[in-house]
Amino acid sequence: MLRAALIGLGSSGKTTLFQLMTSAKESARAAHGKGEAFIGISKVPDPRLDRLTAMYNPRKRVPATVEFSDLAVPAGTSGAQALVDVVAYKNADALVHVLRAFQDPAVPHPSGSIDPARDAQSMEDELILADLGVAERRLERLEKDLKKSRSAELERERDVVTVCRAALEEGRPLRALDLKGDDLKQLRGFQFLSAKPLLIVINLDEAQLADGAEGATEIDRAAGAAGLTPFLSRAATAAVAVCAKIELEIAQLDAADAAAFLSDLGLKESGLDRVIRASYELLGYISFFTVGDDECRAWSIPRHTPAQLAAGEIHSDIARGFIRAEVVGYDSLIARGSMAACRDRGEVRLEGKDYIVQDGDIINFRFAT
Ligand SMILES: Nc1nc2c(ncn2[C@@H]2O[C@H](COP(=O)(O)OP(=O)(O)O)[C@@H](O)[C@H]2O)c(=O)[nH]1
Numbered sequence: 001m002l003r004a005a006l007i008g009l010g011s012s013g014k015t016t017l018f019q020l021m022t023s024a025k026e027s028a029r030a031a032h033g034k035g036e037a038f039i040g041i042s043k044v045p046d047p048r049l050d051r052l053t054a055m056y057n058p059r060k061r062v063p064a065t066v067e068f069s070d071l072a073v074p075a076g077t078s079g080a081q082a083l084v085d086v087v088a089y090k091n092a093d094a095l096v097h098v099l100r101a102f103q104d105p106a107v108p109h110p111s112g113s114i115d116p117a118r119d120a121q122s123m124e125d126e127l128i129l130a131d132l133g134v135a136e137r138r139l140e141r142l143e144k145d146l147k148k149s150r151s152a153e154l155e156r157e158r159d160v161v162t163v164c165r166a167a168l169e170e171g172r173p174l175r176a177l178d179l180k181g182d183d184l185k186q187l188r189g190f191q192f193l194s195a196k197p198l199l200i201v202i203n204l205d206e207a208q209l210a211d212g213a214e215g216a217t218e219i220d221r222a223a224g225a226a227g228l229t230p231f232l233s234r235a236a237t238a239a240v241a242v243c244a245k246i247e248l249e250i251a252q253l254d255a256a257d258a259a260a261f262l263s264d265l266g267l268k269e270s271g272l273d274r275v276i277r278a279s280y281e282l283l284g285y286i287s288f289f290t291v292g293d294d295e296c297r298a299w300s301i302p303r304h305t306p307a308q309l310a311a312g313e314i315h316s317d318i319a320r321g322f323i324r325a326e327v328v329g330y331d332s333l334i335a336r337g338s339m340a341a342c343r344d345r346g347e348v349r350l351e352g353k354d355y356i357v358q359d360g361d362i363i364n365f366r367f368a369t
């Protein structure tokens, strides 16, 4: 399960977005550690799965999902210090920082004025400070242990954490460090907040959104207007612009009215869908599909996953007994209209366990039981 955690100042729109994205009835309160967080599941919108479902008319349609958490603190501020002890946040694969750009005198801003760039930087500073505390405590512990007994493993860990501490002391988030392989794995183990990929959600005014804040250029424009451009060029950072208030209005409409409303605004899809999809993409995940009369389903795997490992996503037995993957590209299947027609044209490939699964592959795994 992919996990994303919402952070941001009070009244930036986190809970509004959370409830809309996850449909609040599915959310459950999870009480772990000092803080409490609401957990909810979002379905990743994917027009490809819609097309496949229309083609197969299966009993079940199962989309990819992302889990979101929203800190349930009275003040509504999900600042870094409030996050460090919350399990749902430590375990998150990505942070989603909701930044207030909307003007509304009825909703007071905790800092008194609207300044998204200032808020983005102060959250960054908080994340870095929280991580610095974690790194220093870890290093103290490691030095003590190393005095008792030397071990290559502990020395290696000390080296990685020392690199992290140096970056943090310079005010650099750990997501900007270009760590690889085992170092990266080790870094993940520490659950550093500033190491997590960051999605910036700019919560705009209705008026700003009506200008058409969709697509990369408009997001850049919105980000530029908010003074956020320097943040967007950073490693493992992405941005989306939404207007939570408009999303609230859309959510009250039926599907046809919602589509008409969106197109009036010059938008192709809701902001919620953009946030969910951007979270999924930021994490570096792709989808492959399994299709049939029983079920059409999207499966989430990290980019560059070999076929046998991808099979394990469905069931460990399929990975263990892996023989071949029958693979057809999404575009071929849509163009030919059926798996049989793809087969006739030789467009169904037989791939081995090391084949790197591509986004949109439709796969039937052959395996021995
Ligand atoms: N005008 C306006 N108000 C908003 C928008 N997004 C959220 N709000 C309002 O701001 C207040 C705080 O929102 P909430 O989602 O609870 O913020 P949180 O503290 O970050 O969880 C609520 O009254 C929302 O209705 C927006 O885009 N425009």
Ligand SMILES: [Mg+2]
Pocket: 014, 015, 016, 076
């Ligand atoms: Mg809230």
